[in-house]
Amino acid sequence: MTATPMHSGHWWTIVRIAVCALIVVYLIAPMIIVLIISVSSAPFLTFPPPGFSLQWYRKLFSDPDWLDSLITSVQIMLPTGIIATAFGTAAAFGIARGRFPGAAIISSVLMAPLVVPVIITAAALYGLFGGLGLNGTLGGFILAHTVLTIPYVAATVLAALRVLDEQLEKAALTLGATYWSAFWRVVFPLILPAILSGFLFAMIISFDELVVSLFISSPILRPVTVKMWSDIRGDVNPTISAIGSLIFLFSLVVLLAESLLRGRWREGGPDLASTEGPIQ
Amino acid sequence: MTSPILELRDVSKGYGSHIAVADLSLQLAKGEFLSLLGPSGSGKTTTLMMIAGLLHPDAGEILVEQRPITSLPPYKRNIGVVFQNYALFPHMTVAKNIAFPLTMRGISRDEVATRVHRALELVGLPGHGGRYPRQLSGGQQQRVALARAMVFEPPILLMDEPLGALDKKLREQMQLEIKRLHRELGMSIIYVTHDQEEALVMSDRIAVFDFGRLQQIGSPTQLYDRPATRFVAEFIGESNIFSGTVSATADGFSVLESAGARLRALASAPLPAGSRSVVSIRPERIALQAGDTPAGMENTICGSVSEVVYLGRSRKYVVRTDSGHEVTCLQQATSGSEPGFELGASVSLSWRPEDASLLPDTATN
Amino acid sequence: MEMAAGTVTQSRSQLPRRPTIDVRSWLVAPAAAVLIIAFIYPVCQFLLRSFSDPVWGLQNFRALIHQPLYMRALTNTLVVSGTVTLFCIVLGYPLAYTIANAGPRLRRLLVFAVLVPFWSSLLVRTFAWMVLLQQTGLINHVLLQLGLIDAPLTLIYNRIGVVIGMVHILLPFMILPLYSVLLRIDPSYTSAAASLGAPPVSSFLRVYLPLSLPGVLTGTLLVFVIGLGYFITPALLGGPGDTMIAQIIAMEVGDFGRWGIAGAVALVLLLGTSVIFVLVQRLTTPR
Numbered sequence: 001m002t003a004t005p006m007h008s009g010h011w012w013t014i015v016r017i018a019v020c021a022l023i024v025v026y027l028i029a030p031m032i033i034v035l036i037i038s039v040s041s042a043p044f045l046t047f048p049p050p051g052f053s054l055q056w057y058r059k060l061f062s063d064p065d066w067l068d069s070l071i072t073s074v075q076i077m078l079p080t081g082i083i084a085t086a087f088g089t090a091a092a093f094g095i096a097r098g099r100f101p102g103a104a105i106i107s108s109v110l111m112a113p114l115v116v117p118v119i120i121t122a123a124a125l126y127g128l129f130g131g132l133g134l135n136g137t138l139g140g141f142i143l144a145h146t147v148l149t150i151p152y153v154a155a156t157v158l159a160a161l162r163v164l165d166e167q168l169e170k171a172a173l174t175l176g177a178t179y180w181s182a183f184w185r186v187v188f189p190l191i192l193p194a195i196l197s198g199f200l201f202a203m204i205i206s207f208d209e210l211v212v213s214l215f216i217s218s219p220i221l222r223p224v225t226v227k228m229w230s231d232i233r234g235d236v237n238p239t240i241s242a243i244g245s246l247i248f249l250f251s252l253v254v255l256l257a258e259s260l261l262r263g264r265w266r267e268g269g270p271d272l273a274s275t276e277g278p279i280q
Numbered sequence: 281m282t283s284p285i286l287e288l289r290d291v292s293k294g295y296g297s298h299i300a301v302a303d304l305s306l307q308l309a310k311g312e313f314l315s316l317l318g319p320s321g322s323g324k325t326t327t328l329m330m331i332a333g334l335l336h337p338d339a340g341e342i343l344v345e346q347r348p349i350t351s352l353p354p355y356k357r358n359i360g361v362v363f364q365n366y367a368l369f370p371h372m373t374v375a376k377n378i379a380f381p382l383t384m385r386g387i388s389r390d391e392v393a394t395r396v397h398r399a400l401e402l403v404g405l406p407g408h409g410g411r412y413p414r415q416l417s418g419g420q421q422q423r424v425a426l427a428r429a430m431v432f433e434p435p436i437l438l439m440d441e442p443l444g445a446l447d448k449k450l451r452e453q454m455q456l457e458i459k460r461l462h463r464e465l466g467m468s469i470i471y472v473t474h475d476q477e478e479a480l481v482m483s484d485r486i487a488v489f490d491f492g493r494l495q496q497i498g499s500p501t502q503l504y505d506r507p508a509t510r511f512v513a514e515f516i517g518e519s520n521i522f523s524g525t526v527s528a529t530a531d532g533f534s535v536l537e538s539a540g541a542r543l544r545a546l547a548s549a550p551l552p553a554g555s556r557s558v559v560s561i562r563p564e565r566i567a568l569q570a571g572d573t574p575a576g577m578e579n580t581i582c583g584s585v586s587e588v589v590y591l592g593r594s595r596k597y598v599v600r601t602d603s604g605h606e607v608t609c610l611q612q613a614t615s616g617s618e619p620g621f622e623l624g625a626s627v628s629l630s631w632r633p634e635d636a637s638l639l640p641d642t643a644t645n
Numbered sequence: 646m647e648m649a650a651g652t653v654t655q656s657r658s659q660l661p662r663r664p665t666i667d668v669r670s671w672l673v674a675p676a677a678a679v680l681i682i683a684f685i686y687p688v689c690q691f692l693l694r695s696f697s698d699p700v701w702g703l704q705n706f707r708a709l710i711h712q713p714l715y716m717r718a719l720t721n722t723l724v725v726s727g728t729v730t731l732f733c734i735v736l737g738y739p740l741a742y743t744i745a746n747a748g749p750r751l752r753r754l755l756v757f758a759v760l761v762p763f764w765s766s767l768l769v770r771t772f773a774w775m776v777l778l779q780q781t782g783l784i785n786h787v788l789l790q791l792g793l794i795d796a797p798l799t800l801i802y803n804r805i806g807v808v809i810g811m812v813h814i815l816l817p818f819m820i821l822p823l824y825s826v827l828l829r830i831d832p833s834y835t836s837a838a839a840s841l842g843a844p845p846v847s848s849f850l851r852v853y854l855p856l857s858l859p860g861v862l863t864g865t866l867l868v869f870v871i872g873l874g875y876f877i878t879p880a881l882l883g884g885p886g887d888t889m890i891a892q893i894i895a896m897e898v899g900d901f902g903r904w905g906i907a908g909a910v911a912l913v914l915l916l917g918t919s920v921i922f923v924l925v926q927r928l929t930t931p932r
């Protein structure tokens with residue numbers, strides 16, 4: 001159901017469509033360019049590329065530095081995803097179903113990382129970790145990334161819980177299910193897509209995270225984003241476009257999967273539970 | 281009542297300073313269809329939820345077949361509930377929904393299949409077991425909810441405004457369906473509704489609620505002909521209310537002086553002379569005659585017709601009395617009778633004292 | 646005919662303790678603990694250092710005001726963020742409008758087109774712009790080929806590059822909340838305006854646009870506030886004269902270890918962000 005105050009006036013419509021097409025190109029073109037360059041046969045970042053070649057991907061995968069950083073990223077991403085999902089889901093249930101004083105404050109605390117500019121979080125964690133010797137450690141990374149991703153998981157699961165009809169649980173109770181049974185058979189299956197969604201969300205955010213990682217990494221332990229950053233500032237070459245393309249494709253696949261999941265429990269168009277993306 | 285199947289004793293429930301239900305006592309006989317009727321917020325759904333075990337009374341006891349169940353959790357009470365929005369599990373098929381309570385009770389799979397099949401037939405949805413709730417219409421969902429609440433043969437069935445979301449035609453159809461099932465299966469049913477017509481049609485007895493208190497409980501006829509409070513008189517059907525002062529009481533009748541008229545009415549609870557009170561008379565019990573009548577007669581008022589509403593099989597007249605009061609009268613159209621009164625015609629209204637009720641003047645609005 | 650017996654006997658029966666209320670509340674504990682220990686505490690500590698580092702006092706804030714470097718960064722940040730926000734409104738509104746009024750398939754396509762860059766890594770996108778905006782990059786290449794310019798333009802390592810890059814990244818933050826608000830505008834309002842004699846432009850300006858303002862405000866808030874704290878894009882696409890607040894913080898902490906100044910700058914940033922948040926909340930809630 002939409003309002004169209006400008007349906008008469010074809011001239012306006014044509015202008016509008018043209019403008020929108022340009023904007024869409026503006027939005028998508030850069031990614032396409034990166035993809036194209038990653039398969040360029042030229043040694044520099046020239047466009048259009050003279051020929052097709054997979055040299056940069058080969059270079060990427062034969063470079064121990066890049067492989068190291070990719071492995072580090074994965075080593076951070078998986079535990080972060082698991083912990084953030086576990087804690088965040090529990091927190092969402094606690095907020096939605098629990099009754100305790102200061103619920104509003106706890107809610108704000110849980111969502112705070114979304115509101116505070118990342119640079120401040122990064123500096124703060126750098127300071128904290130410095131004193132505890134956690135800079136440049138895997139544990140430090142996991143802790144930092146968990147802090148950043150819990151709010152996303154909690155918000156996603158909370159949104160699903162709010163949409164979930166409370167009467168469903170009550171109905172199950174009147175039909176003879178215990179509280180535990182009602183949870184597992186009725187609530188959990190309906191929330192599961194949101195939990196998985198949150199899990200994928202958390203992993204992608206961790207994988208793409210740069211600002212905080214910049215501060216808490218060390219030359220020996222750094223995720224792929226930090227390596228990319230230092231390479232960009234130092235020696236820009238198409239290898240970066242190769243890793244960039246990979247990151248882009250990886251994020252794309254995971255997020256496609258996530259939105260498919262989301263489509264399951266919220267019929268209707270692609271309506272985001274949270275309009276906050278990986279804010280860096 | 282001998283051995284009621286359900287009994288509430290002095291049940292109360294409040295939220296902070298708001299009282300949802302106050303000192304409620306009532307009984308449900310075996311096989312009875314009892315409606316809880318009242319405006320929104322009057323406590324009927326709260327009462328229902330307390331019986332189901334989803335809310336806990338602050339005070340009082342709830343007994344099923346003489347045994348107290350107040351401390352029993354809902355899943356041990358074996359009471360069926362049909363929720364207002366049906367609450368069908370969206371991730372389960374219709375068959376799985378209906379099978380749910382049987383599965384919870386550990387019934388064998390074959391037995392479950394048989395009973396689900398029978399339940400679907402009973403509510404008129406054979407073969408719909410494989411569908412999902414979102415694929416069904418509102419009326420069909422309602423019937424699945426009903427089947428699910430009945431399939432485990434609970435002794436008591438609670439229904440919370442189940443027909444509220446349906447359109448008029450469908451609602452009337454479902455009312456008859458539910459009555460039929462009630463008759464065939466002989467269940468004891470408590471039915472919450474805010475629609476007084478629905479309650480009159482379906483119930484053996486009606487309990488009228490207002491502001492968390494039980495106003496009156498009785499058969500539809502009792503409530504209609506002998507309302508006990510002004511609220512009941514106005515909530516069920518239409519009523520004309522005259523306020524005034526009691527001047528005399530004798531032989532179960534009282535006389536009320538109201539705006540110069542003397543109204544004699546049946547007084548079930550006699551009030552002392554001089555107290556403020558009201559008399560209630562139903563529109564269809566008032567007789568209209570043309571012209572004035574000699575002053576001083578009891579239960580007679582003069583006035584002029586201010587509105588005529590043609591209803592097909594009857595006519596509704598609004599008569600403005602000499603004292604400015606507006607009285608609604610309903611007159612059946614009998615064949616070959618007078619063409620009816622015109623706007624502005626002078627009429628006199630009269631009724632029998634047995635048709636009017638003297639009620640305490642407790643206007644709750 | 647029974648009536649309510651008004652007896653006041655308080656026969657309290659054994660009320661069962663609902664088994665899960667207290668238990669469920671504790672579910673927030675792990676997440677809350679992590680966030681308090683590893684977020685609230687370090688952030689507060691960091692901000693506090695603005696008053697305590699190197700000595701107790703307001704010297705850091707005085708430095709902020711008096712030293713031109715910081716004030717310049719502050720103005721840069723405000724100007725850039727403001728400019729970016731304006732562009733986002735101008736570019737975002739038509740696209741959001743088109744999305745809201747499109748048929749379901751086109752809408753899904755367009756939203757996907759907005760989501761794809763939204764979900765791509767920030768770093769990768771900024772890098773893409775580095776490639777595009779270079780002297781030998783695609784944009785200059787195309788403009789030269791088309792004969793629109795004689796010599797390549799400097800589009801990078803200056804404010805233009807920063808704005809182009811940031812608009813690209815922040816545009817989805819404007820479009821997504823805006824289009825969901827536009828979707829909910831009841832078409833009968835504009836129909837009513839038409840039936841009352843309003844030509845389309847009038848109807849748009851007087852009826853549609855005001856109804857869409859909450860969405861515009863939300864988008865504006867999001868874009869502006871996020872833009873204030875931006876680090877990566879200005880660092881990679883901007884020049885030395887375009888330094889923004891986030892870069893100052895990074896520099897003071899990472900290169901100089903001047904926690905006091907960094908904390909002061911961070912405090913200013915956070916306060917500014919919060920004030921704007923609260924302001925827009927106030928403006929949009931009574932609707």
